Amino acid sequence: MAEASEVAQPGGSDGPADLPKAELPKLYRAMVLARVVDERCLTLQRQGRIGFYVPLQGQEAAQVGSAWALDPEDWIFPAYRELAVALVRGVPVKLLLDQFIGNSGDVLKGRQMPNHYGYREFRFVTASSPVGTQISQAVGAAMAARWKGEEIVTVTYFGDGTTSSNDFHAGLNFAGVFKAPTIFFCQNNQWAISLPRERQTHSETLAIKATAYGFPGVVVDGTDVHAVFAAVRAARARALAGEGPTLIEAQVYRLGPHSTSDDPRRYRTDAELAKWKEKDPIARLKHELLTASVWTEEEDATLWETTRKEVVAAFESAEATPPVDPLTMFDDVFAERPAGLELQRASFAELLKDGGLKP
């Protein structure tokens, strides 16, 4: 991996269900990169340099392990917390930071809140805020891919709370009926903002919900990259063999707040947090790497240090990127601007010239 702020793509779909030992440091690097970006962004938000941020700490193994099991051609339909997935996909950190700022480097043209990014180039579909809507979309895309004869799967990420959404139900039901090559990857991080998993639904597990749609659901330890990788690998093989979808419940914990607007101390205990901190997926993988002698403490220290520097540099570069051009506000509503919108744009342009508008 030449630069820490870009992650090498995983090897492709025809590998075994076991992660080769030699590849493990790569996964670890991706997880560290995600953690560093995360820590940095929490700080930047406090400093008012980005407006908002959704952290993923605690979910790195689930995200990196699952993304690693995919083919680069597979389509990802994420929610808003899938930073590590994006990194594994190869999205450069600078590009993500441009989105967080909403500057002219942002592929989304500054239109969305931080974390709601998406990159066609990386087959990582632009996220929205309403939870669950991506789920039925992922099923439709999988049906389309099959119709076009393309050997890919679609993977959709969502949280425990999102299992209650309309489109969870519709999406999984459609997938069951049409045997869509879709993987439903649920990161059960135990909380939907302040609602704990047990009060979100009374089912024994989330994975068991797949029974209602006639396909398998599996529970994996989401702090274990191996388990996650294997589960996704198996689900992918199943999907491509025409056997239909799989629901995977990766059990993890959101170590941080729901978002920078949230204060988790209002609704959960320090003890619970402490218990889960012991299962921090990064510490866990590091320990494994050290034990397997494919990694040293020295390498580790260097990795964190260089990664931090690179992320700082990427942010500096993003911050120096010029703001988005105000007139772009009127683009992309439609392929072409209809007459009415053209008039609104013209009057906006005039106001802009007159100084009647401030950023």
Added chain:
Amino acid sequence: MAEASEVAQPGGSDGPADLPKAELPKLYRAMVLARVVDERCLTLQRQGRIGFYVPLQGQEAAQVGSAWALDPEDWIFPAYRELAVALVRGVPVKLLLDQFIGNSGDVLKGRQMPNHYGYREFRFVTASSPVGTQISQAVGAAMAARWKGEEIVTVTYFGDGTTSSNDFHAGLNFAGVFKAPTIFFCQNNQWAISLPRERQTHSETLAIKATAYGFPGVVVDGTDVHAVFAAVRAARARALAGEGPTLIEAQVYRLGPHSTSDDPRRYRTDAELAKWKEKDPIARLKHELLTASVWTEEEDATLWETTRKEVVAAFESAEATPPVDPLTMFDDVFAERPAGLELQRASFAELLKDGGLKP
């Protein structure tokens, strides 16, 4: 039962899970009444004397057996096909026919299509067309009843197709989480208009969907009043004991068209229909009654004849009931008419006087 067109109320909630033999003829009468109304309405629709009709043939045992297991205080949230449930509740046939016509005798003031009735007096909530919406409402009502300390359950009726709806998912999930005293009574009549059960969802049964919400789901033969009665009785006891909801899948068959607008020959085979006709719940119960010697062929002939006469008479009386007053169109939008609506009503009244409006 004094009049065939009114059904005696069932005995209350504290009876056993077995239907006493002596009560069986009452259930049979209710089923026959439903069948007679149904046949009559199909004819009336063909004659243009009512605008539309949704038949229930094949589902009488499921409806009568379930309704019989309830207490009159229980609240029912029906769909549009629950004629026999309404009859068991005690809704007079004339009142239903007034609704089908939409005349001034219609409690609903002629506002809804046939079959979308409801009677507060009978704790039978007014139906709507969008499928599934009643399900989460039934859960809320159950929570409210419990909050008010009332020992009742709510029961919601819906079809196999409706298990795919948003509110099936939301309603069952809420019920599981809040242990709502609700019975979800699914009449799986094998078809949702032209979509067969197997292509509605890939789950093994519909009842198994309860697993996704952490409570029991049971399958019953919906052509067997005993099985249905026992299942509902058990579910009711469970609910009142604070153990939460139950999903019941009553397997039946829609012997007729989806509605008078539908032609089932377009999508299903005569063979399938013939197979299920053998399980006609009315023939089945009649056979049982005869075998048990609590009913004679003579009584049966009389029952059908008198019932037919009474239904004809009820319709004649409904048809003779004056039309709805046009000005009622502006009532019940709100408790009181706001100024804007008052103006619209005034201009409508004027047009009406001038003869500018025809019924």
Added chain:
Amino acid sequence: MTELTIVQAINRGLAEAMRADPDVLVLGEDVGVNGGVFRATEGLHKEFGADRVIDTPLSETGIVGAAIGMALYGLKPIAEIQFVDFIYPAFDQIVSELAKFRYRSGGQYPCHVVIRSPYGGGIKGGLYHSQSPEAYFAHTSGLKVVIPSTPADAKALLTTAIHDPDPVLFLEPKRIYRAVSGEVPDGELRVPFGVARTAREGADVTLLAYGAMIPTCLQAAETLAASGVQAEVLDLRTLVPLDEAAVLASVEKTGRAVIVHEAPRFCGFGAELAAILAEKAFFSLKAPVQRVTGYDTPFPYALENMYLPNAERIVHAARATLAAG
């Protein structure tokens, strides 16, 4: 040229588009074997198979969500909502997703789904088989809203919709599905969006309408003509994009406007038309704008014919504007 009803023209348009482009497919409830409850998709399942004419489970959010996924992937899905009254379970997918995908992705993800749905009164459908919710969608930036009123337009506008790069809500006036028939050119035929059609010329008053209200307006215009008043009837065809120029040109000519639609008046589409006139045709207007619409109640069953705008009400309103200024 073939004489077709509106529903036949739609069926023709679908079949021809599917023949011409393998990426076009149809999905919805009962659209397959059954051919749609109004028979709009009759024959398609047989010709194109179950993979391209997809009978879906009973979930509108699933239908639209899946269609969005298909469109993102590059297909051209046409989703049928059985009655537009049943579109609300999919409202989130339409408003939050379909309408905003191109914008929110910075143009990376166009989302060309066509949603077809029968709308409006006239079939004794009561509250839930009669609604005209076009204003909700017209207010949703990013959606196009199309409503044909003739068989030829039905086919041509549908064809345009299928090839349009943006999401289109295509509302079909079910009241005149079969009541109106007319000559429809064979083969591919498109009508551009944003171009209104003058259904009748006249110099005295402009009737602005669309869909099933066009025949009603024409009927009113006949009555008015009998007393020497020449009404111009403008068929908007596409509510979004709106042919504002045509609206203004007609009202500038006549100086009087009557807006007609089936939906309730308050915040209905007619409000936007009246607002545009109040802003941009203010100095041409000789009399107050009139709206003839459904009343601000739910749609009633038994009284449907008294609820729906009819020719008498339109004539009455036209006379009122002529008397006013």
Added chain:
Amino acid sequence: MTELTIVQAINRGLAEAMRADPDVLVLGEDVGVNGGVFRATEGLHKEFGADRVIDTPLSETGIVGAAIGMALYGLKPIAEIQFVDFIYPAFDQIVSELAKFRYRSGGQYPCHVVIRSPYGGGIKGGLYHSQSPEAYFAHTSGLKVVIPSTPADAKALLTTAIHDPDPVLFLEPKRIYRAVSGEVPDGELRVPFGVARTAREGADVTLLAYGAMIPTCLQAAETLAASGVQAEVLDLRTLVPLDEAAVLASVEKTGRAVIVHEAPRFCGFGAELAAILAEKAFFSLKAPVQRVTGYDTPFPYALENMYLPNAERIVHAARATLAAG
């Protein structure tokens, strides 16, 4: 009297209503232990317990559906939708059920649910934490739509809503949740629906607005006053029922109207206001009606301040109407 912010006034209103009537309860996402993401329900869980301040699973259709069932049964549920942008999964329950229950049942089943939800821009929320969808609901016969703009009104209108026999959508201008504070009378206090508030008197031009646009209009009025133009600012308070009489009276006095709202212009609530003026104040209007609104695009993130109507744009529009006629 106590000095409160808007969100505090709402909290106060909720607590007092719950104390006074055991049938009042609150349900929604994160409303319990967490006190709501904006803290509107802070303290209620502690005071009234988990059975009356109900943290629900993440399903808006479940929230509204359950609230409807509760209301049918005789409770007075107050459902919170965390951001109004997330109300669409419940749109079917609201439009098909809540709004129509009384009507479709012939008056047997009133359905007095209050849905509270923060709306509008100003917090850098991008497409999905900024929308102003009031027009959808105002167009839905059977719903009342209320939007306060001051702390006192927030509490009083909420109290009226809770005791109103009809369903009420209570939209809270989150942009001024904390920015605006003012004296709020202690104890039960109601403001009747359908009565607009003159936020500022003036004879030259009428600014029609509601919610978070009221402070913006007042600011514009100050600027105008500096150049001798007296703007009247009318705070509509309830969009349904609308105080049409107050709207007409003010515009009849000033002869000029500028309508201001955050939502996109096309088919927005302002269209209805303009339509009413075009119909009923036609002969009093001296100049074309102006609308200052959000643009017909989704709500942008980085450019939010350029998207939202500001005082400059309002002044500009007011000057244009003054120059026009």
